[in-house]
Amino acid sequence: MRIGIVYDAVYPYSIGGVEKRIYELAMRLCSHEVHLFGMKYWPGSPQRTKGHITYHGVSPAVPMYKKKRRYPGQVIRFTLGLNKYLNNHMGRTKLDVLDVQNFPYLPAFVCKEYCRKRKIPFMITWHEFLGSQWEEFGLVGGIGRIIEKKVLGLTKNVVAGSPLVQRCLVSRGIYPISLITNGINLARIRQAKPMREHFDLIYAGRLVREKHVDLLIRAAAKLKKSVCIIGTGPELSSLQKLAQAKGTKASFLGSIPEEELYQRIKSSSLFVLPSTREGYGLIVQEALACGTPVITTNHQKNGARLLVGREFLFRASVQGIIDKIHDVEKHPHIPSNILSKDNPPRPFLDWDEIADQYESLLRKIVIHPSVAHPPI
Template sequence: MGIPMRIAFIYDSIPPWKKGGIETRLFELSMRLTQLGHEVHFFGLKWWNGKRNIEINGVYYHGVGNPRELYINGRRSISEAIYFARRLIYPLIRESNIDVIDCQEFPYFSCFSSKFASYVRSIPLMITWHEVWRDYWADYLGKLGIFGKFVEKSLVNLSVYHIAVSRKTKRDLHALGVRNIKLLSNGIDFTKIQRVPSVDEEWDIIFAGRLIKEKNVALLIKALSLLKMEIPDISAVIIGDGPEREKLEALTRQLDLTGNVEFKGFLPKHEDVIAHMKSSKVFVFPTVREGFGISALEANASGIPVVTTSHPMNAAKDLIIDGKNGFLAKPIPEDFSEKILYVLAHSSRKMKKGSLNVAKKYDWEYIVRDYVGYLETIV
């Protein structure tokens, strides 16, 4: 196991009170690190009632400030990010029992606070990168995007230890000039997924995720319109909610697909999403911007192949080996429908085995082992 280490995770949105991709990663790492004998500290906003500093199941939580709205009009709040960064400095410096700081690059300003604390305490700082936005900043913030791009670029110089959670993020960091990058992927609880039973209903196609513009679910619905010409009774289930739902339901009616598409909405239990995957034949992931693509791995772990886009901003494409655990398709209805049709017509035990074998490599047990090994080289 090596020498026990004391690790500080920095992120404003702390699990298990808040949910999301970054929160899931931090929660899974913290549980397993604690089981291995390491000491984990979270520094974030105080999402719980009671004392500012608490301990649950061996994990220490430090609420550095009162909770604030993380999003305003669908975008990350700049004032909240600055507030968190300002409130973080003193508690992080005051905590003496820390060997290494792992700061998530979101929401950016907290990385500068972490750098200051690491300098004062003479402890190493790692920055974990979940995405690199670069030119996407202009789409996200408009004219203010140039400021976001500058701040993102500035993080590169705060540390010599940079972690990328996907191969795409690693490539993007290289483009920013970073050379010392460790790839430590996000993961899944493969064993837990195997224990989930399927639901009684069955579908040909499933999508699960937030119904936002970037997920591009309209592409799936348009592809279904073409698929219906070949398979009149083709069925699809869409799990999730979001601002695009009304538009997607309207498109479904417009294309005469109401009898083929079922909108299930948000399912509060993650096991229910997995159960629906196990009752489907193919997971369709039409996203045009994805930092990792955990749901694609969960689908593979459920034994079904994935069809996703070859879009350059889709990190999930790096998880797919064409013909083994799924297919890549151009983000147009014709190519998407063609790949889906191929899977439906040729779904086989071989592709199920390929999907399971790929997913198994991303089990959290392997990832936390690599994570600890990396920490031991820098602490």
């Protein structure tokens, strides 16, 4: 099959859950021809082929965040570039199926029209659903909510990347939905050895407002615990200043190789995810596989909460983090991956198994496309 996958950020130039998922799946679809459409992070030609994967840089790589928020100009520029590239450069190469990630929404309309004209099966993979949470963004949020609702009706070929997203889509009348979660690289995690440098607490992820890393820094200062913060983002500078002002023993490591990430997690006593917006929380699954206990917020938009038990959930506040850390320290015998009764244990799946599920779904869509491409 010729498989097309669309997302503006490209791994490893950008490190996030969605681009990591796309990379892991694409690497394992080695018996197929995979085309990844994203921003052009590399010099030279917009098209770069590595083995069975062809990367298409459809627009210049510009920062995704401006003034600590997602930059609409980047989304518009990528969408226009994608439209031009698909129509001007993909005329002779007909894809068998095109998978566009739901966020940042606008590219989905371009892909829909492109697939309708060329009679290509079209699917959308949803990694998060904001719904009423758009209200937090004012006027822009109102527009975003309308666009998100429109994207819901573009195709019947729908994939949810997590149980939380699946529930949200079902509640909006979207059915059937294929659930294909994220996987982990079990072999790499097992091979990773703990480092000599130890941290009491660790966080890894984008440094953006909804991750609430500031709460972790404040809690670590009050507890006089060391904290390792891995990742980059628009909040980096303000978080560094906060750590200095509070006297927090914090180490900001930026983006690091995957092997070192696992080593750092294994060398830490507790992984803390204060986020109130997670579609799935891949890093939580990886931390648990490393054998490190995880605590995270008890928030309805935090999909990562479904990966841990109620014993490891806290309210999104400094005191909430402090209280939960004390609870975990008092009961170290509680397994780090125990799940609550309403969320029965699920084994961690390797990316190989997830890729098999993904490939099987793509074959079904190609053979029996369920959408007739109604006009937008």
